[in-house]
Amino acid sequence: MKRLANKFKRYLKLYFYLVKFSVMNVLIYRINSLIMGITPVVWMATSVSLFVVIFGGAKQIAGWGFWELTFLLGVHELIYLFSWLTFVNNLMGFTRLVQLGRFDHILLRPVNHRFFVSFNSIDLSGVLGGIFNTVCLIGLSLIKLNLSFSPSKFIFFTFGLIISYLVFYFLFFLLSSFCLYWTKTEIFADWFMEATDFDRYPAEMYSDWFRFFLFTFLPILFLAYTPAAIFLGKLPWYYAFFGLLIVVWLYIISTIIWRKGLRHYQSASS
């Protein structure tokens, strides 16, 4: 137990240093970072405008009202914000490292390789825009929806958010690990990112088989839809626990693929 606590402390300290370097990097190019923050805001404005137009002619989409959809969009933005901040850019970089044969440098380091390729820096580009979007969308929709709060609702919502972060991480890690087997795998990440858009809209609008597919084989609906729907009372609370099962399953699969991939890795660039 003491050994585990020491290990945890060591990695926490290491992560703190990695974060410190990332912040220092951003502070060198302050203006650039500010401008980068505008892009997510513009992107979000176009998404919301689609809703505004649709709700100009319809009261609900698949049983969801305008502010409920805005809340879902806000939760999606929150998950994205944390994922980009912590691992997405690192795992994209990992694919490039393998392609160039530079992954060897990481394999030589006395650190858990999986941890290092996933969390070697934090990506602060666009973080200001992300925070702005999240606060505006969630804040405004909560005011407009006038929902009643209860501790259990809050606990399940938080639990759902943690699950969604883990599902996102393991799915993205799994897809990134394919670079250890094949040369050109960036397109998998692009597909995945595009497919996460399915999670920005109510699952009720998809056909039954497609919804089943998005809950099981490509469990994207656990990202924002599940926590948001549980919070809004549109989905039973136990869906958060289904998410936990998915996390365990994804952890096992990704670990097998990662370990086999490491044995497969030939250290030759392409």
Add this chain to the structure above:
Amino acid sequence: MEFLGHMMLGLISLLIMYFIWLAVFKDRQYFGSYTFSSMMTYLVMVRFLHFVKRSSVGRRMADEIKEGGLSDYLLRPVSYLRWQLSSFLAERFFELILRVLMLFVFLYFFPRTFNFPGFSRFLTVIVFLTISLFLNFLINVLIAVMAFFVTDVRLFHSTILMIFDFLAGSLLPIDLMPDFIKKIGLILPFQFWIYFPIKIYQGSLSSDEISKGLVLCFVWIFILFFSARYLWRKGIKNYEAIGQ
């Protein structure tokens, strides 16, 4: 493989839009002046035109200005902008032929969801697209010449293109947008990338409206051409060929 990959990306976003509009049209026949079928035709055409219009020429030129690579071209006995235009047109025409073939495959498999307007109207769209390619190139040049004056154009590039794409009608038809945006969108040149050719394709425009559109398109080509030329000349004077 990369080509197939990008095609898949287009299909995912099309599928999302399909489900959204299917939900909207569940208890109605019309949304504005659109039926479900005409909306799907619009969205399929958006994907088609997106592939025809997308180009990295602006980013490439901006990189060459920023990194000093432009100097190599300035020493050659050829106009840099004309050389870029030829390369852009060759690239885009190849893409156009490829996408037209794909469109026919789509038409063959989904005749009920996707309407074909007949060959004469289709040819009008192709002619219009050819003209709008010049407009596209000039807008790309205008974005690229900013590299003469600011440190990193890449920061603006994606944000600006996102706004232009929206005003071109890639997310929503311009005639469904709120009045204020609609008025702006119908004056600006971006409509000629997506919205206007699709409306010709769908037969929603009278010959009078098409002629007016054509005139507006040429006016924009004229304005953008002289703006690009002015800024290019000014930028070249600023250019220090150091690179970054």
